[in-house]
Amino acid sequence: xxxxxxxxxxxxxxxxxxxxxxxxxxxxxxxxxxxxxxxxxxxxxxxxxxxxxxxxxxxxxxxxxxxxxxxxxxxxxxxxxxxxxxxxxxxxxxxxxxxxxxxxxxxxxxxxxxxxxxxxxxxxxxxxxxxxxxxxxxxxxxxxxxxxxxxxxxxxxxxxxxxxxxxxxxxxxxxxxxxxxxxxxxxxxxxxxxxxxxxxxxxxxxxxxxxxxxxxxxxxxxxxxxxxxxxxxxxxxxxxxxxxxxxxxxxxxx
Amino acid sequence: xxxxxxxxxxxxxxxxxxxxxxxxxxxxxxxxxxxxxxxxxxxxxxxxxxxxxxxxxxxxxxxxxxxxxxxxxxxxxxxxxxxxxxxxxxxxxxxxxxxxxxxxxxxxxxxxxxxxxxxxxxxxxxxxxxxxxxxxxxxxxxxxxxxxxxxxxxxxxxxxxxxxxxxxxxxxxxxxxxxxxxxxxxxxxxxxxxxxxxxxxxxxxxxxxxxxxxxxx
Numbered sequence: 001x002x003x004x005x006x007x008x009x010x011x012x013x014x015x016x017x018x019x020x021x022x023x024x025x026x027x028x029x030x031x032x033x034x035x036x037x038x039x040x041x042x043x044x045x046x047x048x049x050x051x052x053x054x055x056x057x058x059x060x061x062x063x064x065x066x067x068x069x070x071x072x073x074x075x076x077x078x079x080x081x082x083x084x085x086x087x088x089x090x091x092x093x094x095x096x097x098x099x100x101x102x103x104x105x106x107x108x109x110x111x112x113x114x115x116x117x118x119x120x121x122x123x124x125x126x127x128x129x130x131x132x133x134x135x136x137x138x139x140x141x142x143x144x145x146x147x148x149x150x151x152x153x154x155x156x157x158x159x160x161x162x163x164x165x166x167x168x169x170x171x172x173x174x175x176x177x178x179x180x181x182x183x184x185x186x187x188x189x190x191x192x193x194x195x196x197x198x199x200x201x202x203x204x205x206x207x208x209x210x211x212x213x214x215x216x217x218x219x220x221x222x223x224x225x226x227x228x229x230x231x232x233x234x235x236x237x238x239x240x241x242x243x244x245x246x247x248x249x250x251x252x253x254x
Numbered sequence: 255x256x257x258x259x260x261x262x263x264x265x266x267x268x269x270x271x272x273x274x275x276x277x278x279x280x281x282x283x284x285x286x287x288x289x290x291x292x293x294x295x296x297x298x299x300x301x302x303x304x305x306x307x308x309x310x311x312x313x314x315x316x317x318x319x320x321x322x323x324x325x326x327x328x329x330x331x332x333x334x335x336x337x338x339x340x341x342x343x344x345x346x347x348x349x350x351x352x353x354x355x356x357x358x359x360x361x362x363x364x365x366x367x368x369x370x371x372x373x374x375x376x377x378x379x380x381x382x383x384x385x386x387x388x389x390x391x392x393x394x395x396x397x398x399x400x401x402x403x404x405x406x407x408x409x410x411x412x413x414x415x416x417x418x419x420x421x422x423x424x425x426x427x428x429x430x431x432x433x434x435x436x437x438x439x440x441x442x443x444x445x446x447x448x449x450x451x452x453x454x455x456x457x458x459x460x461x462x463x464x465x466x467x468x469x470x471x
Contacts, residue, residue: 087378089386097378113371118378141367148363149326149356155370156326160333162377163311163323169384170309170426212385 034103041146081127300342
């Protein structure tokens with residue numbers, strides 16, 4: 001028992017040290033490896049200025065970055081980690097709007113429209129996120145045509161994804177929607193080194209929120225897909241066994 | 255002269271030679287899915303239904319650019335169709351000219367960004383409507399949102415120029431069900447149906463139905 005406690009204490013200390021190390025690294029925009037679409041259009045001088053003025057934070061898995069309805073005061077740029085953006089329905093049901101990973105930005109739509117944040121951003125794994133003040137982002141959009149055009153490309157792609165989700169909810173069965181959510185996760189986060197396991201861990205409730213259905217139906221449907229040898233469930237992890245068949249089953253190829 | 259209004263609205267940012275005016279009759283298509291993007295469109299008068307896979311995704315109103323989503327994604331062909339809901343006057347702008355003005359004109363860029371935000375908000379609300387609301391409430395929601403965005407008030411009644419068939423297509427609900435429910439609302443003196451129009455006589459009553467959690471809704 002004593003040895004077990006020592007072992008646990010040692011691992012907690014190691015974890016704490018690793019987290020502290022991550023927390024202490026201040027990412028710089030100048031040598032950022034994440035090729036962010038909006039910031040790519042900035043000149044070296046602009047990047048240096050943004051880097052000097054920006055802040056950064058470390059968020060633990062499950063921590064909220066900003067809430068739906070909060071006054072929008074800046075732009076969040078994910079340096080590392082994964083984030084989910086959700087909206088709350090009138091009945092308290094959560095709907096996943098999208099997922100975001102390193103290199104992606106959050107909150108830009110609210111800054112452009114001047115509204116409050118339209119969704120709640122939550123870390124689905126430990127994240128390091130940079131923060132650019134609203135005024136700085138607005139100045140960049142007004143003075144740099146490249147930043148503005150690239151922002152519009154992001155907005156266009158958000159719009160396309162939202163429209164596809166609308167069509168999916170209006171026209172597709174629950175099974176098709178759950179498969180589509182698995183494919184969305186694959187497209188966003190990719191596979192682990194084995195080339196089969198999705199590189200993201202979500203609870204069944206979170207998958208249900210993505211597909212716009214209940215947790216119970218999600219559990220039943222995932223089990224069915226596993227019986228059909230399309231996927232394999234290992235705890236919270238999902239392995240895709242037959243990507244082609246999975247795509248066919250939700251008419252993605254149509 | 256017809257194009258003059260467009261130039262005033264866009265603060266003379268576009269070259270006259272690259273801009274043309276076209277008229278479309280109700281039900282006519284400006285373009286269908288797969289059509290090559292050679293020009294951008296601006297709706298000067300009328301209304302357009304933007305559809306994808308037989309699903310209405312947006313209703314374009316007066317003074318709005320059409321085709322911007324495919325354009326900014328960088329596609330060569332449109333991913334959706336645009337159909338005139340009413341007789342419509344359309345301005346076409348050659349793609350090269352549109353490229354030039356997007357790069358040069360920050361006012362146009364701002365307008366387009368606002369339009370994108372508006373469309374994303376509308377689509378996200380629609381997702382909520384489709385996943386949370388019953389079929390009847392989806393019909394009510396459609397009527398309420400259209401009245402709130404149009405504000406056509408005649409003698410304290412609100413006029414919507416849609417037939418029950420069009421509404422059924424918009425909300426993706428069978429035509430017979432939509433007509434039956436609209437007739438139910440007519441019996442409750444909430445609206446009046448005619449072949450091409452719907453007149454909402456009790457807008458407050460209609461909005462109230464959205465908040466009720468009754469068995470019949």
